[in-house]
Amino acid sequence: MRRAALALAMLAMAVPALAQGPSQGFDQGPPAEAGWVRKRTAQLQALDKVTARITLLDATVGEAVRFGSLSITVRACSARPPDEVPDAAAFIEVRDDLLAATAPLAFRGWMLANAPAAHMLEHPVYDLRILDCR
Template sequence: MRRALVALVLASLPAAAVLAPIPAAAQDWVPMRAARLQALDKVTARITILEARVNESATFGTLSIALRSCNGRGPDDVPDAAAWMEITDSRAAPGSPPAFRGWMFANAPGVSMLEHPVYDIRVLECR
């Protein structure tokens, strides 16, 4: 049964997708020095574009955004960005965990996102 399912899935893919592996260079991320972030205040619908440098913090409302890493794709690849951030809220109880800690991806914002009742942060690009 399992082999039949795998065979059915492989048969539905184009031959190029099955036979041609993605070149290693196309899978590489390039470290960058800064990120452009889009910040949304859900109460006022105010959108702000923030510039954050690696190992520095940016603020938006009650949030403090510490950018630890920002990686982009090479010039010959499909544009994308991935940023490792730690976001804390000054209104959170003392000793509480950060509002967000992890990677955010420009091309897949729903994969890993800030869950906050007032603010939303999204990665636009790495520079």
């Protein structure tokens, strides 16, 4: 009886998450109702950990840019309006050209300017973060 009640309680907690459906998943980006504005260009900061070289990259949405062996494609870029706390979020796909073409992407997901450690590229040689969306 107790196990059934526990299972029922766990199911009740899961129902709101299931009701969101795939359209509100992680890949959808920052919600429009939260005041995000779509932009066309992302400013990225790339670090080569071996040489300590920092490079600023301007990446147009949908076009790949290169840094070392990385091919970086920004799929979406959004920023807060000027009257709110500054922040930027970009959906980024990163491929390491030194790996086989069938290898999974080195990174695929949203990066936030105000929370760079929340979801970051984990690579032995390179580091990448979003600075701004313009």
